[in-house]
Amino acid sequence: MNPVDAGRRDFLGRSAAFAGVALAPGVVLYEIALARETGKAASPAVRWGMLVDTTRCASGCTACVDACHAEHGIPAAVRPTDAQWIRKVELKDLRTGAIRSAPVMCQHCAEPPCVDVCPTGASFKRADGIVLVDRHTCIGCRYCMMACPYKARSFVHEPTTGQKTDTPRGKGCVESCNLCVHRVDKGGAPACVEACAQAGHRAIVFGDLNDPASEIAVRVRAATTTQLRADLRTDNGVLYQGL
């Protein structure tokens, strides 16, 4: 780095720190930058993603799962077929005995098999990489459930009650993690990410993979990360570190 660049970097760093201080408590600079204007469509320049640091994810902690259920009004699963948007998985390396714990949810693939097989167009990928089900057009055929390599999708078998305004859910449709799209559109982070940070683990990082300055892009550049079943070349938006 030449001296001019060093000076510039120092100046930018200090002005960014000043902006951070000047803002009201609880208002983070990057959140304001990410919040989309009213009436604007999701941008294809953005690729939302998550990084799960399995070395920080605590075995037995279900903060992310509980927060997801509370956010989306999903009752606790009673039957094996009840809806499940996110689950905790423990992996053990039989050779070394190493145990890793991590949440698994919709991986928000760039090439989602669930979208390929959907006969009605209900399963779709939004411009910013979030894979969703449009329940207005879902006929409940469950092809997407069979196509998904990550078992991310659930079918709602029973009538639903206690829905939240931002998460309509009903019997006869398939559903899965929507990356808390209502929060993301307001510039926030998904409920599981917030819950993990509140529980003190900070094992999940959310952000724009396409923005080189975002925390997730910096972390992904620095550390070795894996996509689950990378051999399928679905190019997941959820990345795992330390697996």
Added chain:
Amino acid sequence: MRVTGAGLLALALAGAAWAGAARAPVLDAPRGEQCVEDAATMRRSHMDFLRHQRDETVHRGIRGARHSLAGCIECHANAKDGAVLGSPSHFCQGCHAYVAVKLDCFECHSSRTRAAQAGRPASSP
């Protein structure tokens, strides 16, 4: 003919032709000064507005436009239970029962305000 305050407001909003109809439902009084469109337009076209906007919101992620179902509920919910369903005077149910049109929205969508979902007392109309 004696008309109660709530009934008068509902009838005034419903318009002259509606008020003249036989046994028109008396619905919960809405909050706020006026609706996003005039009453006659809303009565005829609310489903077209909603259907158009839902596609824009779900598929393209456009938020904050004026014709939202959540917006309907926030103004038209019952002052006591914060719902648009539940009795013949509740806004959505009352009118759909009167015109005999099936109401599918709330098979999936919440029929209650955000405040009612959170268990907070509903605000006054």
